[in-house]
Amino acid sequence: MNDTAEPETAEPDNALHQTRTGLDRDHLKRAFLDNLFYLQGRFLEVATTNDLYQAAAYTVRDRMLERWIKTAQTYKKTNARTVCYLSAEFLLGPHLVNNLVNLGILEAACEAGAELGLDFDAIVEAEEEPGLGNGGLGRLAACYMDSLATLQIPAIGYGIRYEFGIFDQVIVDGWQTERGDTWLRTGNPWEIPRPKLAFPVGFGGHTEHYTDTQGALRTRWVPSLVVNGVAYDTPIMGYGVGNVNLLRLWKSEAPESFDFQAFNVGDYYGAVHEKMEAETISKVLYPNDEPVAGKELRLKQQYFFVSCSLQDMLRLQLGIAWDLDSFHEKFAIQLNDTHPSLAVAELMRLLMDEQLMDWDQAWHITTNACHFTNHTLLPEALETWSVELFERLLPRHLEIIYEINRRFLDQVRVHFFGDEARVARMSLIDEGGGRRVRMANLAAVGSKAINGVAALHTELLKNTVMRDFYEMWPEKFHNVTNGVTPRRFVAVSNPRLAALITETCGDDRWLSDLTCLKQLEEQAEDHALQTAWREVKTAAKQDLANWLGKHAGFTPDPETLFDVQAKRIHEYKRQHLNLLHIVWLYEQIKQSPNVELTPRTFIFGGKAAPGYFMAKLIIKLVNAIGEVVNNDPQVNGWLRVLFMPDFNVKNGQRLYPAADLSEQISMAGKEASGTGNMKFSMNGALTIGTLDGANVEIRDEVGHDNFFLFGMTAPEAQQRQAEGYRPWEVYHGNHALKSAVDLIASGLFSHGDTELFRPLTDNLIHSDPFMVLADFQSYVDCQHEVDRAYRAPHHWHRMSILNTARMGKFSSDRSIQDYVDKIWHAAPLPIDL
Numbered sequence: 050m051n052d053t054a055e056p057e058t059a060e061p062d063n064a065l066h067q068t069r070t071g072l073d074r075d076h077l078k079r080a081f082l083d084n085l086f087y088l089q090g091r092f093l094e095v096a097t098t099n100d101l102y103q104a105a106a107y108t109v110r111d112r113m114l115e116r117w118i119k120t121a122q123t124y125k126k127t128n129a130r131t132v133c134y135l136s137a138e139f140l141l142g143p144h145l146v147n148n149l150v151n152l153g154i155l156e157a158a159c160e161a162g163a164e165l166g167l168d169f170d171a172i173v174e175a176e177e178e179p180g181l182g183n184g185g186l187g188r189l190a191a192c193y194m195d196s197l198a199t200l201q202i203p204a205i206g207y208g209i210r211y212e213f214g215i216f217d218q219v220i221v222d223g224w225q226t227e228r229g230d231t232w233l234r235t236g237n238p239w240e241i242p243r244p245k246l247a248f249p250v251g252f253g254g255h256t257e258h259y260t261d262t263q264g265a266l267r268t269r270w271v272p273s274l275v276v277n278g279v280a281y282d283t284p285i286m287g288y289g290v291g292n293v294n295l296l297r298l299w300k301s302e303a304p305e306s307f308d309f310q311a312f313n314v315g316d317y318y319g320a321v322h323e324k325m326e327a328e329t330i331s332k333v334l335y336p337n338d339e340p341v342a343g344k345e346l347r348l349k350q351q352y353f354f355v356s357c358s359l360q361d362m363l364r365l366q367l368g369i370a371w372d373l374d375s376f377h378e379k380f381a382i383q384l385n386d387t388h389p390s391l392a393v394a395e396l397m398r399l400l401m402d403e404q405l406m407d408w409d410q411a412w413h414i415t416t417n418a419c420h421f422t423n424h425t426l427l428p429e430a431l432e433t434w435s436v437e438l439f440e441r442l443l444p445r446h447l448e449i450i451y452e453i454n455r456r457f458l459d460q461v462r463v464h465f466f467g468d469e470a471r472v473a474r475m476s477l478i479d480e481g482g483g484r485r486v487r488m489a490n491l492a493a494v495g496s497k498a499i500n501g502v503a504a505l506h507t508e509l510l511k512n513t514v515m516r517d518f519y520e521m522w523p524e525k526f527h528n529v530t531n532g533v534t535p536r537r538f539v540a541v542s543n544p545r546l547a548a549l550i551t552e553t554c555g556d557d558r559w560l561s562d563l564t565c566l567k568q569l570e571e572q573a574e575d576h577a578l579q580t581a582w583r584e585v586k587t588a589a590k591q592d593l594a595n596w597l598g599k600h601a602g603f604t605p606d607p608e609t610l611f612d613v614q615a616k617r618i619h620e621y622k623r624q625h626l627n628l629l630h631i632v633w634l635y636e637q638i639k640q641s642p643n644v645e646l647t648p649r650t651f652i653f654g655g656k657a658a659p660g661y662f663m664a665k666l667i668i669k670l671v672n673a674i675g676e677v678v679n680n681d682p683q684v685n686g687w688l689r690v691l692f693m694p695d696f697n698v699k700n701g702q703r704l705y706p707a708a709d710l711s712e713q714i715s716m717a718g719k720e721a722s723g724t725g726n727m728k729f730s731m732n733g734a735l736t737i738g739t740l741d742g743a744n745v746e747i748r749d750e751v752g753h754d755n756f757f758l759f760g761m762t763a764p765e766a767q768q769r770q771a772e773g774y775r776p777w778e779v780y781h782g783n784h785a786l787k788s789a790v791d792l793i794a795s796g797l798f799s800h801g802d803t804e805l806f807r808p809l810t811d812n813l814i815h816s817d818p819f820m821v822l823a824d825f826q827s828y829v830d831c832q833h834e835v836d837r838a839y840r841a842p843h844h845w846h847r848m849s850i851l852n853t854a855r856m857g858k859f860s861s862d863r864s865i866q867d868y869v870d871k872i873w874h875a876a877p878l879p880i881d882l
Contacts, residue, residue, distance in 0.1 A: 138187030180214025
């Protein structure tokens with residue numbers, strides 16, 4: 050971000066300066082009206098809601114820019130060690146309120162809006178969410194950018210400026226349908242285009258070998274296609290500090306927009322073909338990677354943003370130093386999962402082919418600059434690419450990977466003498482069933498540190514998918530448990546709860562030191578706090594109920610228990626286990642109308658990948674069960690089932706404060722960490738969950754008595770599978786389970802169609818890869834405990850308060866501090882305003 054040079058202008062007069070930077074109500078009013086007039090060309094009486102939002106956004110951005118430029122100047126002057134967070138996704142969420150909170154001017158802005166007669170809530174609602182991520186990984190990256198700035202760590206986030214983000218989800222006849230996310234259609238006031246900051250990125254072509262003037266053998270890559278990566282910068286404001294870090298996203302463009310030679314000979318398509326091909330790279334977030342074209346585009350995207358980012362870092366380094374010898378001391382590069390793994394090969398190429406370093410020096414710099422976060426335990430989620438595709442798109446990088454592999458496997462053979470099976474497993478090239486490049490192996494070999502994202506995940510990582518690497522380099526492995534920012538997920542999402550916490554704790558220090566929430570423990574038994582706590586929760590439930598009434602067609606009763614499962618729809622997350630419990634409850638009520646149950650509203654939210662049939666079928670089943678249950682007068686006083694459409698950051702902010710029960714029921718050993726579990730608990734929801742991912746640590750922190758635990762542990766699940774898991778026997782051995790599965794298969798929830806849900810029920814009975822049936826009875830028994838606990842309000846509210854009070858560990862501020870201490874060794878650099 051050091052390119053943000055100090056403006057060569059005279060110091061503005063104080064009145065104008067205050068209009069741009071003043072934080073009080075009157076200056077905000079003046080600035081808002083100026084921006085509405087001069088940037089939107091409107092006055093209040095004719096302004097649309099979007100005009101008002103744009104003016105508000107520019108007013109807030111103005112107040113960030115002074116800090117941003119001061120931050121850039123300070124970082125450049127001090128040559129501070131900078132964290133470069135490379136992520137293919139940044140699921141930022143809406144900016145406006147978050148920036149108002151971080152600037153400390155939310156109250157002043159609300160007052161200014163009220164005096165101008167504005168509907169503040171409508172202005173906030175008008176903001177389009179930048180859907181630049183699929184889920185947890187992208188949202189984690191956004192939390193980490195917030196915390197890096199708050200902890201005053203110099204940092205740049207690098208990613209892709211997708212023109213179309215994650216699809217908008219629309220439910221039609223119970224099925225998910227996808228619509229394009231045109232988040233840029235009304236403009237993005239938070240970003241600043243840098244059209245002069247562009248880097249060439251090549252694809253295809255061939256390599257040429259030559260001898261340079263010093264007699265050294267060199268390689269020149271001659272690509273067949275070159276695109277430009279153009280920078281778009283977004284300021285990321287820290288909470289309560291002067292630091293504003295940089296998020297730099299790359300847009301792909303053609304070096305020449307129009308081929309006049311092709312146009313003049315009548316080839317109209319050819320005249321714009323190169324432009325179209327170039328712009329496709331940053332057109333859409335992660336296409337469905339089943340077809341070959343999809344796989345090719347995804348690999349292009351990964352290389353594109355990695356190359357632009359590394360070229361930018363080299364530019365910054367050469368702008369402050371004569372050479373690149375200390376590049377790894379200046380930059381700590383964090384690879385957020387395998388998507389940026391090509392950074393290892395690309396940095397080697399840039400250093401050797403462009404900067405003319407020898408292999409050893411380039412490898413020393415690369416392996417000391419890069420660090421790798423692994424986010425998955427699912428072998429199928431560890432990215433691999435066919436050698437044929439690599440050879441066609443990135444021929445020079447394949448050569449470099451072969452050489453890295455040759456040298457690395459020589460080390461493996463010496464370290465594990467005579468173990469050729471291990472050599473084959475650790476190779477960067479998978480030779481079985483079609484040769485493929487293993488991106489996780491590339492990242493592991495080329496990085497100084499490797500980390501998992503929860504204590505259990507890291508241990509499983511060391512003992513399963515990366516065991517060979519751990520046994521070779523145990524010193525490389527670290528754990529950094531994920532966290533979420535309390536600014537967005539409490540202060541922004543749940544302002545009533547934030548105000549109650551501040552009042553109870555005496556000040557708002559907890560927003561930058563979440564361990565201060567411990568003070569709530571002392572009053573967990575206090576009747577007045579419990580009453581206020583319940584009122585806050587009920588108000589949040591009412592808000593959600595009103596929203597669902599408008600967008601889901603039904604307004605649930607806020608007096609019922611809100612039982613929520615909101616996350617990506619995936620078999621390993623086991624939404625169908627939740628559904629089997631609902632069907633079982635439905636049967637209980639139908640067969641015994643006087644059964645005593647706590648009335649519940651089951652709320653599901655989440656998107657299925659467009660090509661993931663089983664996940665889409667689960668969404669259909671949620672809606673199908675809801676259609677029957679919600680319209681059955683014998684049952685709907687006890688049970689309601691709703692699907693919340695288009696779950697994203699904005700809708701999550703409505704959901705987390707309203708949940709009473711948080712469903713974290715993945716099969717143990719499959720979820721790396723989870724962060725939704727943290728957001729729910731932070732807002733006082735109680736968790737029902739397995740010992741999976743960060744659930745283990747959440748349970749330890751909040752207290753075993755304040756967590757509803759069920760199911761097999763990861764070792765128990767592994768052992769049962771190893772012994773030969775037979776779901777057919779479980780199905781036939783449990784009457785309640787068989788009855789629930791059979792009821793789905795009977796056609797009751799599909800208008801008599803016995804084939805609609807057969808793929809799902811057959812998969813459970815005959816395969817059940819995520820052991821839904823094995824954990825069913827334990828889950829049902831645990832739900833009995835939930836039922837009893839909710840009917841004891843004093844007990845429930847005490848548990849809820851303690852859940853929030855003990856969530857200090859799960860702030861993303863703590864996660865970033867762990868990275869700083871264990872991996873990056875970067876120092877805070879406060880900005881003096």
